[in-house]
Amino acid sequence: xxxxxxxxxxxxxxxxxxxxxxxxxxxxxGWYGLSCWRSSRMVLEFERYGMARWRRLTGALQxxxxxxxxxxxxxxxxxxxxxxxxxxxxxxxxxxxxxxRDSLVATLPALIFLGLNLWLTLTTWPSGGVLxxxxx
Numbered sequence: 001x002x003x004x005x006x007x008x009x010x011x012x013x014x015x016x017x018x019x020x021x022x023x024x025x026x027x028x029x030g031w032y033g034l035s036c037w038r039s040s041r042m043v044l045e046f047e048r049y050g051m052a053r054w055r056r057l058t059g060a061l062q063x064x065x066x067x068x069x070x071x072x073x074x075x076x077x078x079x080x081x082x083x084x085x086x087x088x089x090x091x092x093x094x095x096x097x098x099x100x101r102d103s104l105v106a107t108l109p110a111l112i113f114l115g116l117n118l119w120l121t122l123t124t125w126p127s128g129g130v131l132x133x134x135x136x
Contacts, residue, residue: 018123021116022079026069028113029086033062049096061089076124083120090114 035042036059046055065082072079090113097107 014123018120019073021120022069022072025083025086025113025116025120026066029062029069030066033059033064033066035059036062049100051096058089061085065089072124077126080121080124080126083117083124087114087117087121090117 036046036055042055042059043052046052046058051058065086068078068082068085072082090110093110094107094114097110
């Protein structure tokens, strides 16, 4: 069996995992994006981050990325673009958390979302994926 060939059960498991992670990210970033616009708690959080002026833009970008992840079910390039954009956002979210000296526990959600988005980006890379052996 060559590198590009893979057992059908692995391929279906990876496809299921991509779909599951995609769904989790759609809900999470859609909710967070809306919260940035509607929640007084988010106003206080962004002030704590020293990023108050970026709250609405962050929310709008996360809502757009959530829509991109949703459209990614039909247009894989949008899935890749949204996951890559969210990877960048989560990378900066981790940096902000470290800059304000948040605990590891407080930083953990951003790290987890960074990891999930990076994995999704790498497995949906348009040219066949950085991880072609497991790409569906």
